[in-house]
Amino acid sequence: MDTGNLYLIPVPIHDDGQDTIPAGTLGVIQQLDFYLAERAKTARKFIKILCPDLVQANLTVEEMTDNMDVSPFIAMLKRGKNVGLMSEAGNPCIADPGHQLVSAAHKEDIPVIALTGPSSILLALIASGFNGQQFTFHGYLPNKKDALITKLKSLEQVLLKTRYTQIFMETPYRNHFIWDGMMSSLSDKTMVCVACDLGSELAFIKTLSVQAWKKKGMPDIQKKPAIFLIG
8 A cells, every 4th residue: 555645835024914824735725625734723824724625524633742652643644644744834843843753754765745835045145145155044932031132142152153044933923032132132233133033025034234223223123933044
């Protein structure tokens, strides 16, 4: 018996960014009826936006966490069932749970198919003006002030030593927290790029020195999806 395919399904970064999902990816979504996602409610919302003709009652969406047992889903794939792993925003398995399932699928010789869609990390990087040859994505930084300051200073030292662009993010309601951390801990000469609402008509991206940002003030990013880069 042929195994099923594990499809890695990107979703729009912004609610009005459905045009960032190509036809090929939409075609796969039309054919699937079983999904894994970080939040079932968000996954169903995007499925409805992207493929409004699909009957939601016919779909199964199970929530996935970082440390959950993936063996039931591997068994399902080995029986020939196709499974979609859907991101919370952008591409799955980047600052999202799911890499354990992908790793297990490779070990069982189950096809893993990464579908095309938006990546806020790459969009921010190519528009930042920073080094795109060498860069590091750190995901979420510490959520305590002292630990955040220490981490930001460490990233700045890595940047000065290697010239690798440093990329990180925060949950939208904590953007002010990471902004204050950058402004209080980074050198005035360090360049900071802020990218927000990528993939939508409201997209904002700007690169300035810390000194210039201090004069300009924090852009309107609070409670909005944002990516931060230093370079």
